[in-house]
Amino acid sequence: MREYRLRCTGCGGTFPDDGVRLDCPNDHAAALLRTEYDEKAFVVTAEPSIRRYAAWLPRGREIATAAQTAVYQSTGLAQRLGLEQLWIGFNGWWPERGAALRTATFKELEAYAVLARIGVDESRTLVVASAGNTAAAFADACTVNDVPLVIIVPANAFDRVAAIARIGPSVKIVAIEGAEYEDAIAFSRQLAADEEFILEGGVRNVARRDGLGIVMLAATDAIGAIPDYYFQAVGSAAGALGVREAALRLIGDGRFGGQVPQLMLAQNAPFTPLFDAWSVNAPVLIERSVADARRQIAQIGAQVLSNQTPPYAIAGGVREALGESSGTVFSIENNEMVDAMMLFAESEGIDIDPEAGIATAALIRAVADGSVERDRRILLNVTGGGRAGRVRETHDARPSLVLHRDEVAAIGNDAVRSVLFSSHL
């Protein structure tokens, strides 16, 4: 069934995929793996969902999904900014435009791709750590496909997840009191050290990046050519890396152009680890204290952009991608974000999430300072939006398990096992 293999961006080695592998087995510095598909041409199916792009998604099982991204040419915002070819990749809930991501963010693209990659004979339980959008996307996708899943969230993030995701019996949400995102990540690693569990793995999971790369495939499908510029707000930067990898595949096809889009990435000041490193040409991320990171993260309006360890210096990572595409990183203030969200709503007629406001603000800034040419093809990735029009899930959801941060190390794994076991009785 697997019509692809994995290739290591560090040593160049290739391996068959087991559906969950995150790292190269050879002994060298950390490097991202990539998929290499048998199909070298960009072929699409007639499916009215992201399965249209199945030839370039890792497949270990069939999954059900109605998820769909929408790419359309802007008139309103384009006119306001004086741009001739502004294309919007809308990844949220906007059925009138054809965008059908029920949990309202592009995280749903990666969730379905990750599930489809896992083999049908996989008996271990998938573990995902998240502070919000990723948890909602995986909960919904695993509910639709009845795939066992444990989600670890900080307790204060639970309501946001439950309000927008369907949560079926195969999905167990563990809420950690007194915890932040980093604590949830740490517990997911602790859990996945046990043999009954497998770690989803974030940006290291090839399916995540290929799933997010759908935005580039859908854009090229709509435009007929690879865009010249690509704007996106980044936390882990998995989306930007996935889009770049998709563009490389499209270049290989030969019909859509020979250049990867210039990556115009954006972060929310004052927490801007990628901007800080890239703008001074640093070889690795600049270290900051836990206290500084916490203080800065508390000040950003786009809370999902709070990843403290994006894959910057690693082979196949952000530094390489920016260098190759003559890309750049913008540092966007909260007030610019709010203005951009309002301008988008006014000119395009729909609400967008704060992180999409960060990307839109970067576009506004780039137009103002002349760093984009106004007649070129621009793709703006709206990574979340349409939340206001989403019908709320009305079920009375509670976490399957609530633990305090202080008890996770001692009893966390046993507690999760008991919840999974009791549900099978």
Ligand SMILES: [Zn+2]
């Ligand atoms: Zn390797």
